[in-house]
Amino acid sequence: MNSAKQQNKSKLILLIVVVIAIVGGYFAFNFYRTYFAGNVTGNQQYLYIKTGSDFESLTNNIKDKGIVKNYNTFLAAAQKMDLKDKVKPGRYRLKNGMNNRSLINMIKAGNQEPVTLKIQNIRKKENLAALLAKNLEPDSLAFISLLDSTQFIEKYGFNNDNIYTMFIPNSYEMYWNTSPEEFFTRMTKEYDKFWNNDRKAKAKALNLSPIQVTILASIVDAEALYDKEMPIIAGLYLNRLKKGILLQADPTVIFANNDFTVKRVTNALLRVDSKYNTYKYAGLPPGPIMMPSINAIDAVLNHDKNNYLYMCAKEDFSGYHNFAATVAEHEINAKKYREALNKRNIFR
Numbered sequence: 001m002n003s004a005k006q007q008n009k010s011k012l013i014l015l016i017v018v019v020i021a022i023v024g025g026y027f028a029f030n031f032y033r034t035y036f037a038g039n040v041t042g043n044q045q046y047l048y049i050k051t052g053s054d055f056e057s058l059t060n061n062i063k064d065k066g067i068v069k070n071y072n073t074f075l076a077a078a079q080k081m082d083l084k085d086k087v088k089p090g091r092y093r094l095k096n097g098m099n100n101r102s103l104i105n106m107i108k109a110g111n112q113e114p115v116t117l118k119i120q121n122i123r124k125k126e127n128l129a130a131l132l133a134k135n136l137e138p139d140s141l142a143f144i145s146l147l148d149s150t151q152f153i154e155k156y157g158f159n160n161d162n163i164y165t166m167f168i169p170n171s172y173e174m175y176w177n178t179s180p181e182e183f184f185t186r187m188t189k190e191y192d193k194f195w196n197n198d199r200k201a202k203a204k205a206l207n208l209s210p211i212q213v214t215i216l217a218s219i220v221d222a223e224a225l226y227d228k229e230m231p232i233i234a235g236l237y238l239n240r241l242k243k244g245i246l247l248q249a250d251p252t253v254i255f256a257n258n259d260f261t262v263k264r265v266t267n268a269l270l271r272v273d274s275k276y277n278t279y280k281y282a283g284l285p286p287g288p289i290m291m292p293s294i295n296a297i298d299a300v301l302n303h304d305k306n307n308y309l310y311m312c313a314k315e316d317f318s319g320y321h322n323f324a325a326t327v328a329e330h331e332i333n334a335k336k337y338r339e340a341l342n343k344r345n346i347f348r
Contacts, residue, residue: 034073034080035101041069042096049092049107051137051177055084058107067094074100083108089137091115091176115176120169122291123260128167137177146180156188158211161287165214168194169293194294202301206238213300216241218288219278221296222251223311225319230299232323236308238300245309247278255289264346315340 043066049058059075061067068074077100078084090112094103105111115135122128125147126140133140146152153163168190174183195203195210203213216237224230240247250265256274270277276285308323310330315337322333 033070034077036099037073038097039068039070039074039100040094040096040098040103041066042094043067044094046113047092047094047107048137048176049087049089051089051179053087053089055087058083058087068100068103074103077101078104081105081108088112089177112175112177114173116171116173118171119167120291120293122169123289125164128164128291132183135176136174136183138180142180143183146184152184156184162211162215164288164291165211166191167291169291199297199301206300208300212284214292214297215284215286215288217292217296217300218290219247219249219251219285220299221292222255222290223249223321224296224299227295227299229321230296231302231304232306232308233311233321234296234300234303235306236311236323238303239307239309241283243309244282246280246282247284249278252276252278252285252289255285264341312337 047062047067049061053061055078059078062074063071081101081104083104086108088107088110090110092103092106092111093113117132117135119128119131122131125144129140129143129147132138132143147163148160150160153159156163156166158166167187170190172186172190174186178186200210203210206213208216216234219237220230220234223233237247237249253265253269253272253276254260254262256272256276257269259269262269270279273280275281276287276289278285306323307325310324310327310333311321312324312330312333314320314322317340322336324330324333
């Protein structure tokens, strides 16, 4: 009798242990699946959380884009980990197999991956705004509205014509949700860093401000196909400025006519009435005709000391130039180039 009771007691204990094990295993599995099991699908390389997004818009976005395999476990983890009140905007790098806990902690901490913004070879403000909108959260209109805001840009010491000289071509890392105002603040720091005491001293020696150096560099950059010619071209234009001779730079005329398909500057184009037409107006134009490279800016600051006043593209169309100190020499070079253009039927 005692033996039967003992056996029943043992079976009951075993059953309880089994039930506890099953229940415990179930909860342990759910706990693991909710927090530690790989759940990110890898369907998207990045998760973009817009500024002002709330918990509902975030979770709906994750669900709609199929970012996680099991949406219910993600939602449960997000609720238990208090993500609701800690959603931070940004661009977050997703890794295939990332678990819910890692994803949620990344968002809560705001550990986003920065964008590498490469600014170079940009002709106009509109092109810059389009580039920024393509890589950052704000749209192009948000950037243009500041670029065109006299009150805003005057705070930085620029005007509507020369604001473009503020941007130093380079690669910059910044967060995707950088606001237009934050972008300008960052560019101001980069500008101040670039225009160090050495560069400022060289600009002063030329009787030019950093803004004027950049404007001249934009013409040099537009003229030079090869960097090694930049210091020579810079020296030529500085000679003309010192002597009070019109710069007569073809790229400024092309810019003034807003037709960048032009290969031959004709008399019709030269008639345009614009402060950017250096065939009509003396000195530098009011602003840059493109975003000059750092090489072009440094070419002005470290220009070649020559006596050239004229230049003309070489008749072999190599992209190099013939330089001259006198009108007579220049006329010979110009005639060669005109004849080469005529032979190729290039009249525009």
